[in-house]
Amino acid sequence: MKLIIGNKNYSSWSLRGWLAAKQSGLSFEEITVPMFGKQWDALKSEDGGTQPSHGKVPILWDDEAVVWDSLAILEYLADKVGRDRFWPKDAVARGMARSMVAEMHSSYHALRGECPMNVRKRFEGFTPSEACRQDILRILGLWAEARSRFGSGGPFLFGTFGAADVYFAPVVSRFISYQIAVPGFAAAYMQAVWEHEWLQAWIETSESEEWVIEQYETIG
Template identity: 65%
Template sequence: MTLKLIIGNKAYSSWSLRGWLACKQSGLHFDEMTVPLYDATWDERKREEDLAPSSGKVPILWDGDAVIWDSLAILEYLADKVGRERFWPKDEVARGMARAMAAEMHSGFLPLRRECPMNLRKTYEGMTISEETRNDALRILGLWAEARARFGKEGPYLFGTYSAADIMYAPIVSRFVTYGFTLPGFAQSYIEAVLAHPWMQEWYQSAQNEEWVIEKFENEPGK
């Protein structure tokens, strides 16, 4: 049976991006269905059968009778299905760090996520960010630096080859670009590698072609 992934607007939905990248990483064929978030029919659509098990949250992965509605859970479900080595570093120490980084991304960095929502169709210059968001950015850059220095010598990604850690931090890459963060050279090189990945290119192009606009995500933060 073909997997079905339900996602939100590609321009804005960071968690949908993670779920979609996880499906791509699995190598399995999947059908995707986009549901525009927060439009006039959103409340009604959340009650539809495909969305109801998750209380209307996206992404949602359907695999026969299995329903998984959290991005990290989708990633782990697919890793169990196709082999964990496809998603996580082979080295035990690297794998431990990658999992810790993924978990911290999943549950943390709320100031940055709230102040700088994902919007792949916008760029801002000269923004003033809060101290809390700045601290989040510094923490992320520190994690990236450690991963690259310790385990990233065999390729351009956090742990050398593309992994679950890169999937979880992909929306942060987009935020750093959208909001004009000043970054050290190693981080800029990493961001360029992520943005050049064919899957990110495909997602970005689809985001540009979307017709839907969510006004609350279009206003410059702080204005």
């Protein structure tokens, strides 16, 4: 398999696709295409396997299968290796995990717009808009419910690391970068995600990247 991703410092969707690939346990080749560079423009205009993505990342190639969109990649991999590797076994917990992932996939536009992912940056003096504050409160509420109802088996949202943590890992990065104040339970969860060996590997590579995208280096 091959996984095409963008810059590790900035690309939140790439992080989700990459974590999904790691969670699958399958081996894959990692191909980085710097966002907004010449390769990025070529990816947008290329015919063939990448055409359905419209130049977006991540993209998974698996023999003749081409899968774009991070959630589609996660589900494709879950079909290959067994869904229990990604989702809670308990039906009630699984229903909540699926709902949280779907909401993360489609919502929180204010948070995304005001707090672009920048793994290696720490912003001083960030004040969220009311819409962004509501996104943050919604996320913290979901984290609290998942942890209290289903998190007894470990430090992650549903105990063990899974699809929900894959999807909220970039949020953890954003909360750290923009120094969002969170309650103790959330800080403990964020620490568990941040210190996960896969996140540490991603962070280490992002810190060594040479690319800088200026629009993501200042508070808008």
